[in-house]
Amino acid sequence: MNRVPMTVEGAEALRSELDNLKKVERPAVVQAIAEAREHGDLKENAEYHAAREKQGFIEGRIQEIEAKLSQSLVIDVKSIEPSDKVIFGTTVTIIHLDDDQEVTYKIVGDDEADVKNKKISVNSPIARALIGKEVGDVVVVHTPSGVVEYEIDTVAHL
Known part of the structure; x- marks a missing residue:
């Protein structure tokens, strides 16, 4: 299963x-x-x-x-030792490299995803690009409108 x-x-x-x-x-x-x-x-x-x-x-x-x-x-990210690594449940602030726009997302399960509330599915393109990366890394996200690059600014266990 x-x-x-x-x-x-x-x-x-x-x-x-x-x-x-x-x-x-x-x-x-x-x-x-x-x-x-x-x-x-x-x-x-x-x-x-x-x-x-x-x-x-x-x-x-x-x-x-x-x-x-x-x-x-059920994963309680608060019980996991905080690090700079992006894992399921973390809240990640990323910076869009083209325009320096900052956005913060919490990586959650499919049923919890709610983009309006800044919660993205672990299976979304952005989350898949972020998982396993660390603060300072640049990630490439393939979106319908093309390739977008983000830098990981912070990773929080909230």
Whole structure:
């Protein structure tokens, strides 16, 4: 089985969602189905069909989260001795060599990636170029718009 890397925060977010689905969403939809059944004819009962559809989505999402958590390898970067080397979970500040623009990214698992919040997937082109490199190294990233060079400025274990 391939283990999928995940940060502590990512695993906590999935567990929290799973808990909410099992303790809040699932009972609510079961109740909605029971109430809709009382309205009689199920063939033309839109509330019943909507509730059943939502139930299917909830059950599917529960299975998906449980599978992801069972395959995850939770990595707590704060427990790893800090160094200048880029590894999964580190927060990396890089400088675009063409225009000296600085950008900071946290390297996270696929499910946690959120570019708006500066979290990039470990499988993204930038992260793949950065992993294993150190502060001061220049990395070449192949993007759809061409080749971009960055210098690694800082690596933090946050």
